[in-house]
Amino acid sequence: MKLEKEISGGGRFERQPNRFTTRIEAGGEHPPEPGRYQIYASYACPWAHRSLIVRELLGLREVVGVTIVDPIRDEKGWRIPGGDPVTGVEYLSELYLATDPGYEGRYTVPCVWDVAARRLVTNDYPQITLTLETAFAPWHAEGAPDLYPEELREEIDALNEVIFQGLNNGVYRAGFARSQEAYDEAVTEVFATLDLLEERLSTRRHLHGDALTESDVRLYPTLARFDAVYNSHFKCAVRRLTDYPALWAYARRLYAVPAFRDTTDFDQIKRHYFVTQTNVNPSGIVPRGPEIDWTAP
Known part of the structure; x- marks a missing residue:
């Protein structure tokens, strides 16, 4: 890289x-x-x-x-x-x-x-x-969701920025940090963002209410990789996704939707990060686990 x-x-x-x-x-x-x-x-x-x-x-x-x-x-x-x-x-x-x-x-x-x-x-x-x-x-197919409704765009854009800075890119800032100060700064923001999202999702089905939006699409890929990769490979080890009741239930609800589940390949995800990013994992060894049931109710 x-x-x-x-x-x-x-x-x-x-x-x-x-x-x-x-x-x-x-x-x-x-x-x-x-x-x-x-x-x-x-x-x-x-x-x-x-x-x-x-x-x-x-x-x-x-x-x-x-x-x-x-x-x-x-x-x-x-x-x-x-x-x-x-x-x-x-x-x-x-x-x-x-x-x-x-x-x-x-x-x-x-x-x-x-x-x-x-x-x-x-x-x-x-x-x-x-x-x-x-x-x-x-x-768009008949009945397709409106992922970016005009009346919610300002709110969606604002939350997307929080998710990107604190989590989507935050895990990379932690994983690729070359100093303790840079790592501490990034990992603190990662878990502060997860805490914020846990609170938000404790009272709603999706990030902006009952309907699926662009914000949910942007959050899900990071959640799908969190315990499998970021928790160990990027040293985001304070807590796991499965330690957050609302976030973990939310992630499984999205995974149950074919568009999310059918595009989630945990084997390719793990092999890519652990084999390709030799600056983080010089051995190229792909770890076993974690054993997580994404199909649990």
């Missing part, structure tokens, strides 16, 4: 900015059209997991394509097993360099390829799910 450029002088992990941020929007250079776009994703990556969940929830399987990369990265980055049937490339890096030959950052998923323009449009993971929820609304 090319992490050195993302470590500050104080040993703090500072995530690289997204390189491609063009919007897919009606009237723009890249308009929403069925069959025009391909998402490159990994079952292991929490940022990509969001896109896979939303694509399933909204019934966009026949509208927006998906290519799944191998969970184990090597020095060339994400590999596409058997080659990509859409572009013919073997590594995701080839699409990054075809779009920007001077690109030197990490090759990240999710990202979206415009088949017609033959270029990457975006690797802006927060925007990708919002684009599926808004720009592709004309192709």
Whole structure:
């Protein structure tokens, strides 16, 4: 992993900015059209997991394509097993360099390829799910949930920022910290955020009430990886997800929904983190456990 450029002088992990941020929007250079776009994703990556969940929830399987990369990265980055049937490339890096030959950052998923323009449009993971929820609304399946209702957008955006800073990215700030001070700062924020969410979910079914929203989609991938990976691998060991009654029940309710369950691959998740991130786990040994029943009522 090319992490050195993302470590500050104080040993703090500072995530690289997204390189491609063009919007897919009606009237723009890249308009929403069925069959025009391909998402490159990994079952292991929490940022990509969001896109896979939303694509399933909204019934966009026949509208927006998906290519799944191998969970184990090597020095060339994400590999596409058997080659990509859409572009013919073997590594995701080839699409990054075809779009920007001077690109030197990490090759990240999710990202979206415009088949017609033959270029990457975006690797802006927060925007990708919002684009599926808004720009592709004309192709949503009948009865699909409104994950980003206009009347709740301000509240959703505000909570999403809290979840990102304290938890989604917070676990990485703890895991990749290069100083005790940076680790202590990050891990304290992780569990303060979990405590806040536990209190919030003790009185409601989802983060914004009874209905599923974008905020739930953003929280779930981190919860799904918490006890399996972040608790040990990223040293977020103060408490486990299963120690939070409301959060643990909430996570299992989401897992019971096919769009969440069918895109959650614990084997790929564990192999990716423990084998690929040798800066954290030099041995590459994948631990057994924990034994958790995600199907429990």
